[in-house]
Amino acid sequence: MVVKVYGPAYGSPKRVLVCLFEKEVEFEAVDIDLFKGEHKQPDFLKLQPFGEVPLVQDGDYTLYESRAIIRYYAEKYKNQGTDLLGKTVEERGLVEQWLEVEAHNFHPAIYSLVINVLFAPLRGVPGDQKAIEESDEKLKKVLDIYEERLSKTKYLAGDFFSLADLSHLAFGHYLVNQTGRGNLVRERKHVSAWWDDISSRPSWKKVLELYKYPV
Numbered sequence: 001m002v003v004k005v006y007g008p009a010y011g012s013p014k015r016v017l018v019c020l021f022e023k024e025v026e027f028e029a030v031d032i033d034l035f036k037g038e039h040k041q042p043d044f045l046k047l048q049p050f051g052e053v054p055l056v057q058d059g060d061y062t063l064y065e066s067r068a069i070i071r072y073y074a075e076k077y078k079n080q081g082t083d084l085l086g087k088t089v090e091e092r093g094l095v096e097q098w099l100e101v102e103a104h105n106f107h108p109a110i111y112s113l114v115i116n117v118l119f120a121p122l123r124g125v126p127g128d129q130k131a132i133e134e135s136d137e138k139l140k141k142v143l144d145i146y147e148e149r150l151s152k153t154k155y156l157a158g159d160f161f162s163l164a165d166l167s168h169l170a171f172g173h174y175l176v177n178q179t180g181r182g183n184l185v186r187e188r189k190h191v192s193a194w195w196d197d198i199s200s201r202p203s204w205k206k207v208l209e210l211y212k213y214p215v
Contacts, residue, residue, distance in 0.1 A: 003027040007053025008211040010034065011114070012066040014170035016054045017211060019070040021203035022166065023081035029211060067103060070163055084163045094157040098164035109138040110171045117179045139175070139184055143191055150190035165198045172199070
């Protein structure tokens, strides 16, 4: 059966979509309108009790949380498409390490900016200026660490593209293109080159072409 991916317009589901393209897995995208509250409707909550996207249905198997999903498909189809996990247990360890860095250091800061800079105005409320300033400072520190790492390796986990890099695409796009903070990337030579590399992958271009961001 074809994999169903719910909520393709939004950031975290795009993490799943680009993974499926890299792994050459066929899927069907199911639109969920967060602005209309469709993710909080009873039928959806039966599948995802926290009322969030993404959610995937793969036959009778249901899975949510985007990083869990991309780990699942990278492992399930490890002999198909792009190798996103590394070829040794040591490489896999580094992939997991930098995927955790993305989840706990990069993502909270950029997510806060997206909420306060982009989505708050859509709801007719002002963004939290203190949160914006704190997120800017956090991102600068995180990207300084990335700059040091990427001065030594082409990608975060080594000299191979992996889930660790892929996981940055959806919200990195917001950072570079939609929050007025592209300079945070462009001022860092190696981060800038890395971003240009990963964001030019055919899989990501296809995601952007087929599934537009809501803002």
